[in-house]
Amino acid sequence: MIEAKGVFLTYGDGTEALKDVNLKIEAGEIVYVTGPSGSGKTSLLKLIMGIEYPTEGYLKVMGQNMVREEASNIRRLRRRMGPVFQEFKLIRGRTALENVVLGMRFLGFPPKMIREEAKTALERVGLGHKAYSLVEKLSWGESQRVAIARAIARKPALILADEPTGNLDLKNALNILEILTSLRDERTSVIITTHATHLIEDVEEGKFVRVDNGIIQVERRGVLAI
Amino acid sequence: MRSTIYNIGYFLKEAKTIFKVDLLSNIFSILSIGLIFFILALVISGWGISNYVIGIIEKEAEINVYFREDMRDPDIIELIKEIESIEGIGKAVFVSQEEAYNRMVEILGSEAAILELFDENPFSPFIEVQIHIEEVDSILEELEKIEEVEHIRDNKRVIDRLQNIVFILKIIGLLAVVAVGISTLVVISHIIRQGIYNNREQINTLELLGAPEFFIGFPFFLEGLFLTIMGGLIASLLLVITIRYGYSQMGIALTFIPLPSKDILTNNMVIFIMASSGVLGAVGSLFGLMSSR
Ligand SMILES: Nc1ncnc2c1ncn2[C@@H]1O[C@H](COP(=O)(O)OP(=O)(O)O)[C@@H](O)[C@H]1O
Numbered sequence: 354m355i356e357a358k359g360v361f362l363t364y365g366d367g368t369e370a371l372k373d374v375n376l377k378i379e380a381g382e383i384v385y386v387t388g389p390s391g392s393g394k395t396s397l398l399k400l401i402m403g404i405e406y407p408t409e410g411y412l413k414v415m416g417q418n419m420v421r422e423e424a425s426n427i428r429r430l431r432r433r434m435g436p437v438f439q440e441f442k443l444i445r446g447r448t449a450l451e452n453v454v455l456g457m458r459f460l461g462f463p464p465k466m467i468r469e470e471a472k473t474a475l476e477r478v479g480l481g482h483k484a485y486s487l488v489e490k491l492s493w494g495e496s497q498r499v500a501i502a503r504a505i506a507r508k509p510a511l512i513l514a515d516e517p518t519g520n521l522d523l524k525n526a527l528n529i530l531e532i533l534t535s536l537r538d539e540r541t542s543v544i545i546t547t548h549a550t551h552l553i554e555d556v557e558e559g560k561f562v563r564v565d566n567g568i569i570q571v572e573r574r575g576v577l578a579i
Numbered sequence: 580m581r582s583t584i585y586n587i588g589y590f591l592k593e594a595k596t597i598f599k600v601d602l603l604s605n606i607f608s609i610l611s612i613g614l615i616f617f618i619l620a621l622v623i624s625g626w627g628i629s630n631y632v633i634g635i636i637e638k639e640a641e642i643n644v645y646f647r648e649d650m651r652d653p654d655i656i657e658l659i660k661e662i663e664s665i666e667g668i669g670k671a672v673f674v675s676q677e678e679a680y681n682r683m684v685e686i687l688g689s690e691a692a693i694l695e696l697f698d699e700n701p702f703s704p705f706i707e708v709q710i711h712i713e714e715v716d717s718i719l720e721e722l723e724k725i726e727e728v729e730h731i732r733d734n735k736r737v738i739d740r741l742q743n744i745v746f747i748l749k750i751i752g753l754l755a756v757v758a759v760g761i762s763t764l765v766v767i768s769h770i771i772r773q774g775i776y777n778n779r780e781q782i783n784t785l786e787l788l789g790a791p792e793f794f795i796g797f798p799f800f801l802e803g804l805f806l807t808i809m810g811g812l813i814a815s816l817l818l819v820i821t822i823r824y825g826y827s828q829m830g831i832a833l834t835f836i837p838l839p840s841k842d843i844l845t846n847n848m849v850i851f852i853m854a855s856s857g858v859l860g861a862v863g864s865l866f867g868l869m870s871s872r
């Protein structure tokens with residue numbers, strides 16, 4: 354699903370966000386990316402989504418070579434991803450349901466099922482009752498759930514959740530992690546970043562990618578890590 | 580395709596939202612596009628009207644041929660036959676001295692008394708010749724070759740002058756079309772760019788979600804089209820009012836000046852304005868979309 358060989362990412366201002374990343378993620382894996390703030394977790398997701406391109410090295414996502422020349426194919430590739438952005442990126446002036454529906458409109462779903470699926474996704478994150486609320490009226494935690502609902506309603510092959518537990522209390526955070534991990538199946542991989550290592554201390558299964566100052570270290574736990 | 584139809588409602592709603600976000604500047608754009616198209620319509624109407632008038636004058640073109648005084652009737656009949664055989668000439672009719680006098684009485688109306696100052700009829704008989712105006716030069720040449728012809732009076736100069744006016748109007752019209760085209764394109768593509776800038780966050784999010792360019796751009800395209808078509812409607816409305824007012828002001832003069840029918844003129848101009856606003860709106864929107872990528 355994802356293959357990185359000797360990938361470097363250096364931003365325009367010279368910041369070396371990732372150094373010599375070698376990583377393989379298979380379909381159906383669950384991956385936790387941890388590391389202190391500023392270590393390069395978001396940068397890694399940006400590379401996988403094609404928001405940034407490797408300055409050096411080789412990166413392939415779902416068979417797609419991630420280079421600038423492939424921009425239009427990469428945009429198509431994103432239709433198979435369910436991103437949950439750190440800052441949510443919900444569209445203001447619209448209801449929670451409209452936000453979820455908007456993320457599905459161009460994916461080729463049968464029009465009849467879009468609204469139903471969107472509602473189901475909102476219910477799955479426990480926000481069925483807020484479907485018709487404008488997103489700017491929602492609390493932090495509720496917004497986070499709308500963002501997750503938008504991601505999962507797309508039925509993506511790859512879920513990318515950037516700090517989905519940030520700023521949530523422990524109970525809500527664990528609940529969100531539970532929802533996200535439950536999405537994993539044979540075809541769907543889930544990547545979750547978090548700087549709150551204590552949240553995943555007890556997690557028994559998955560691949561653990563520790564990022565420190567742009568350098569990664571991989572550790573496997575349980576059967577779901579390949 | 581199916582998803583495009585499914586999304587039409589969304590596209591329209593988006594276009595409406597984009598319009599409302601920048602309401603004031605969009606309304607000003609509609610008004611200025613309306614005025615631009617109105618000015619264009621005026622120029623083109625003027626051009627159409629003068630073309631029409633000249634067409635009629637040209638169709639009715641006639642010249643008067645004066646012949647030697649000593650000619651007898653059979654010779655005059657011969658001469659008429661000869662003239663009629665010249666290429667480009669329609670009909671030639673003899674106008675006697677008396678008829679020439681009576682025509683002048685008619686033209687002068689209440690001033691006709693002035694003619695009584697003459698002891699004799701001061702007019703000469705002549706032959707009235709209807710011609711095709713395009714061939715006026717060769718006709719005049721042929722006529723001058725005929726020995727019995729003394730003098731020819733034609734209205735070529737009047738027609739020449741009219742044609743000059745039409746030529747100038749045509750150039751002004753062309754310039755107006757070009758100017759309107761360019762300014763509409765500039766206004767519309769600027770508005771589209773502004774809209775895209777105002778919505779950059781949402782566009783960015785849609786891009787990150789993998790939305791196709793068509794999906795992102797189409798609402799902006801619709802908005803640009805809507806703005807120009809609204810402008811076109813305003814221009815049409817102004818033009819209808821102007822034509823109506825103009826024709827009513829002409830009053831009795833209308834019976835003497837051969838103007839095109841008010842309805843035909845109005846119809847043609849409205850069709851022209853709406854068609855060109857549609858085309859320019861579409862092209863301008865595409866420009867705006869392409870230039871802000
Ligand atoms: N667009 C950018 N331009 C320059 N530097 C950046 C940019 N984005 C992130 N960085 C820098 O790259 C490093 C890694 O950032 P990031 O991947 O966001 O870390 P994390 O998500 O782990 O907090 C940080 O030093 C950050 O300041």
Ligand SMILES: [Mg+2]
Nearest residue numbers: 394395439515
């Ligand atoms: Mg981050």
